[in-house]
Amino acid sequence: MTLAAAFPITDWQFWAVTLIALAAAAWLLKGVLPIPYLTKRAKAKKQTKRVSLTVEGKSPDK
């Protein structure tokens, strides 16, 4: 069997399902493999939270 028959590269649906499967695999592996975009950046973005410090309802600088 030829490679083209094994992987129907002329069929757009093949590419669609392959892309979907790749995205799913990346989502699965994000917790296992060090994929920076999926883990560290996203995590750091979530953890960063700016809050204002107040004493008696007023900023301590004033």
Add this chain to the structure above:
Amino acid sequence: MADQPRPTLTIGQSDKPKSAAAPADPNCAWCDPAEKCAPGEVCGTDARRIALMGNPNTGKTTLFNRLSGLRHKTSNFPGTTLEARVTRVKKGIEGGRDGELIDLPGIYSLELDQLESRVCREVLAGTSAPRGEPLGEPECAVVVLDAANLARNLMLVGEVFRRRLPTVIVVNMIDVAERHGVRIDARALEAALGCGVVLTNARDGAGIDDLRLAIRAARIPTPSKPVPPDADSLRAWADEMNTHGARAARGPGTGTLSETTSDRVDRLLLHPVGGAAVFALVMAGLFYTIFAIARYPMDWLGYIFDYAKTLVHAGLGNGALANLLADGVVGGVGSVLIFLPQICLLFFIISLLEDTGYLARGSFLMDRLLRPFGLPGHAFVPLLSSHACALPGIMATRAIPDRKERLATILVAPFMTCSARLPVYVLLTSLLFKDRPLLGALAFIGCYLLGMCAAVLSALIARRTILKGKSRAMAMELPTYKRPALRTALVGTIDRARLFVMNAGTNILVICIVLWWLGAYPRAEAPAEAVSMRAQAASVGNVLEPLPDRPAGSGISTPDGPPYVGEDALNKSRALRAEAAALAAQPGYDQKRVARLRGMADYVEVFGMSSDARAATLSTWRQKAAALESTDSAAAKALRDDADQVERTLADLKPSHGPLSPAELKHSPQWAAAMNAEADRLEARHQKTHSFLGMIGRGIEPVFRPLGFDWQLTIGVLASFAAREVFVSTMNVVIAGQEKADDDAAKQHLMEQIQTAKRSDGVTPIFTPAASWSLLVFFVLAMQCLPTLAVTARESGHIKWALLQLAWMSGMAYVAAMIVFQVMS
């Protein structure tokens, strides 16, 4: 002291001083008529954030549900697995800004070195909030007390008073207290505590409207006696407050709680033998109920998912995308969601048991069993939590003060049967005990017991070897028995079901997609045997019966009318066409004879067609006849007569047609359908075997062969190392191709598809009894959850404990499953 100005360090948006206590509006029981809120929303309060807290088992969550209905969200506190329920509060303190009511974990004291207490402390200080909620100090603390245990509950009140927040005291479960002969005087208690006191019975909604008004009028408490700073004095303060508030209200001759119905019932339910027997009966009844009732909604769900697959194929055809959606997504996710009714029912009954107070008795009984195995009493709560999910169970071990005891608990917590194992248990016990729900329930309980036994034995080994040390005694409160609140159980069930679907569903979805792709590529050529079967099936007609000579007078009359239908008719047709072609090749051929031969070939061929093709051909003839009517009425009549004659001939044959002989059966439509179905199965099996998935499964199969797993089961086991619940969906994806070509089987629901699946030899079922038992034991004992390993590494402080957990549990599972399979086979 109570009136001293309170210096506050606030992080967040609390940039305005506290508002003065707003007067209660007697005309507004709920909200302004002009601004009706949606049912279940808390409105009409002047607080932007309300913290609902109290001792465990005070009806706090029931009260929250009563206030919020189903309009709430569940969220963890950041960095913890402690859950909080949050509901929106309309008409916030600053006019129009929404606030929220937060249901905090039940605690006995704010000052304990426990995660729950720390979270409550931080929420009151404004430095913590449920995920997704802004940080900020609560404008009102609602402390819920158990009316029957007022003195002990008031200690927490004293600790909350120290925070100097506007506070409302809710004395809940007044019906239970009244049954005990205790009546609470809200006014006397209010005067003693110096803040609003409301009597409620959250289960029937009594006092809820008063509570809303009291929240609106919440003020910083000014108790008649200042709250002392130390714990011992606080106990005395609580006793005094209790006396002040309740003394005048107690009826003569009542007020003793020493001999209650709860106490009498506990004599039986906590008895070492009788209690254990009742506990076993309750658990057996619980699972029998689940098996017996849940099968109906499971059937409905199965049909729904089958219909969804049909819709996908109807809308998108049979391309790769449609197959991914139908078989990978709908089939895979559906194979797990089909178990949702059982999981919901389990959660619902557990919630009811918890609400009655019986679950605490069960915990107490189990605690007696844990002690000899070196586990601390504190370990019971994490282990109990692990029955839902090992992650919160392991997180809950933070409450265990001794490091070695905590490590031992962490190591064995995943042995407890978590909800992710339930679909696998249900699948395997259903396969083993089809139509025998009682035996299925017993096997189910056996799985739970096996997990517990493995846990305590593992703990014993650990505590005798690598984690030597003494266990500490455990003290726990047994709540009074009460009628369960259906509303609370329902809300809790919906919460848990939603979490199961969201957490498990996401993992399952992506794993199913990946597995589908691995099973679909590279595409394999159809095996020669399947091609041959299809060719044979294509040549079969509907009946095999000698036909009478065709009567003269029809459109194309011939003395050589079709003697047979089916393959013989086709052969005759081919011969007539060949004769016509040979004549036409001769110079000066007889055109009328050639046309006649071709007409006969058309006529005879119809008897060799399948019923669908014949119907289509006859329809074409009649259309052609209608078109010829105006130009050649004779030809039109001949065509119509031919069509009618074919139908009459076949109709005349039917009544005399008895059962088919073996020779006839070989050429029947049923035979053709079976040949096509078998060809489909061969092709699907060939495809799976030669796909990436098959290559992986066959490569690792030798490792699991001693356990009775074939390559398909091996794939399921490997996939479930990411998450156990994936096993069911994996099996569906892996074997779906074998069933989907069978029209009858395609109508069966998903569990039946898995049940009838065959191994590569096409004969042996994948799930033989020995293999099913082996698999069941493997799933009870194996460490198959990557998130749990990650949490173990984090909580224990070193990855070596996670690796030890993986090696110990998986090794034990492998050996035990191998023994089971070898013995049974």
